[in-house]
Amino acid sequence: MAIIKKIATTETYPVRLPVLRKGKPVESCRFDGDDLETTLHFGLFLDQELVGIVSLFKKNNPVFLEKNQLQIQGMAVLENHRKKDFGKALIIQCEEECKNQGADLIWFNARMEACGFYEKMGYQKTGTPFAIPDVGEHIIMFKNNKNE
Template sequence: MNIIKEIPSKETYIVRQPVLRNGKPIESCIFEGDDLDTTHHFGLFDQDKLIGIISLFSQTNPIFAEKNQAQIRGMAVLESHQKKGFGDALVKHCENYCIENGIDLIWFNARTAAVGFYQKLNYKIIGAPFDIKDVGEHYLMSKKL
């Protein structure tokens, strides 16, 4: 049975590193703001094994007019568990959390390879692609809740 629950930031590293920072030191898995009281990390467990993660930051992007915004960062599912609906479940969990907490817009920087995944969940691309140093090409994406 799969369960999504809130986890400490340090627990995200075992999924962040192989999926998002492969070949890079564990320190590269630490994101600014990870340990703020307003940041929430959710882990998806399959029979007690952490297989997917997503982090939700209380971060406003001035491009958007909405006052109550949240940024998704570090969404990752272990490669052996990808394409099985776990990523969808993590994103929907964040959306429900945001709705329950009065957030009206989610935004994030999506890797080019993940754009199609997010578009299926009704996220829209905003603007042109841009490069994040040492990580690669990304697109700004958002969804009003």
């Protein structure tokens, strides 16, 4: 059975590295804001093995007018554990945390190939695609948290 619990920043690295930073040095796994008191990291464990992660940052995007925004970053599931709804469970965990914190909006920069996954969960695209150097093509996606 899978369980989700809060984890430390460095505990995300064994999943961030092979999924999000493949072939790059482990230092590339550190994100700006990772160690802020307001940042949360969640790990999804299957039989005590960490197989998925997501981080939630208190960060406003000027594209949106909402005052209290949270940003999802670093959502990743190990390749041999995909297609088992683990990513969906991690996003739902973030949405619950957003509700707990009274956030108006949840947003993130989605990899283009992941947009379909997020759209099925009710997220919308906004703006035009853009490149994140050494990472790839992304687009901003969001969900208003107040109408859920």
